Amino acid sequence: MPDPFDDLRTPIVPTEPDPVFAARLRARLERAFTLPKGATVSDLSIDDRQSDADLARQGDVVYASLWVPDVGRAAAFYGAALGWTYGQEDSERSRDVVGAAPHIGMWQTHEAHTLFLCYGVNDIDAAVDRVRDGGGQAGAPTREPYGVVSNCVDDQGVAFALYALDASDPTPRGPLNGSRHGDISYITHYVPDSARTRAFYGEVLGWRFQPGRVEDGWQVEDVAPMSGLAGGAQKAVVVPMYRVDDIAAAVERVRAAGGTSTDPAQQPYAITAECTDDQGTRFYLGQH
């Protein structure tokens, strides 16, 4: 009888790594040759490796914008509920949350109650082509004060943006589950058709998926912040989880500020509560 373990044999399949990683490692190898003869490069490699792990990668969320009908009201609500403070306004329709990682903003619109996401990509022109090839729309990349971006809509009508990661001016990688009270610690994409979403973002951002714990639930592998996908929704919406230090107190503050919240429940990864703000925008709280 054949040994079933023989089925495991896996030949080496050459796989192109992330081009930013490949270019950076090549530069580090070149630098290693400039060290004095006799010195080994192990210390150098450890230092460099840590700094590499701290940089945003393609598919990471580098900026999130909370879309709300009334930005002043939302600013007051999240200030009271989560302690957010805001930088100088450059528009009456927007706010900029101070100190959040990844960066969070607010935008006043009646288009949708959702979290608009901006993803890092290595080559924005190529990424724009992938969006269009995948049945989405992508605007020509434009240079803004903070970098080169393209505004896009996916093939199911969800708006998002691409941000060009620049190896010469690297973007720090945000924490996987937030690091401070008020940070985004998890992102859930509720979508009508998860297979289409997986195909689209798999192609555009290189996302890979693991089956999650719920029916038609998927975990996006190795992105910051950690993100998941849930199929079968009536309408697409992106729902953030905000990290809190004390979930019982945070739930009280949400309710006191005019929002709703379930009672906190222990999940495998955190104690969570499901909430809406006082304008009906969904979010979760998570004590990690």
Added chain:
Amino acid sequence: MSGQAAAGSDPEGGLLALYDRTLPQVYGYLLSRCGNRAEAEDLTAETFFAAVDAVRGDQRVAVSTPWLIGVARHKLVDHWRRRGREERELRAVPTNEAFEDPWDVHLDVLAARRTLERLGPHHRAALTLRYIDGLPVPQVATILDRTVHATEALLVRARAAFRRAYIEHEADDA
């Protein structure tokens, strides 16, 4: 002449050219074994830094694709060994009763890979070298720094642990 960088007149140019040609193979080898992009990138970097040390060192080593894969394999095992040390204190002592009755199945490759990822690092290392890489037991023993006898015993326990986890996984999916 392809796939070689000897410590000759231009070790740097030779190694960088080798890097350009072999990076997808080294990275592909590591990614498929460790299943995690960040770990595969770290281990790929460690592998090529070892190559830099080798061509800059005194030993006139001919760095080739098989040499790089051999180093990558060692880096992978070291990585699992470190993880094994970290996890040892956290893990309950596993029950190690071995199934030795024949197991007549065809393994689903994806399910098998996920099962491997859930095993302890020492079991994962032994099964990866023996079955994923298809190395003979004496070579597995050398890489794991164990005797052949101890390696055979480890493989029996690792196969049992795999089989238990695989069956559990199938039950979870059903």
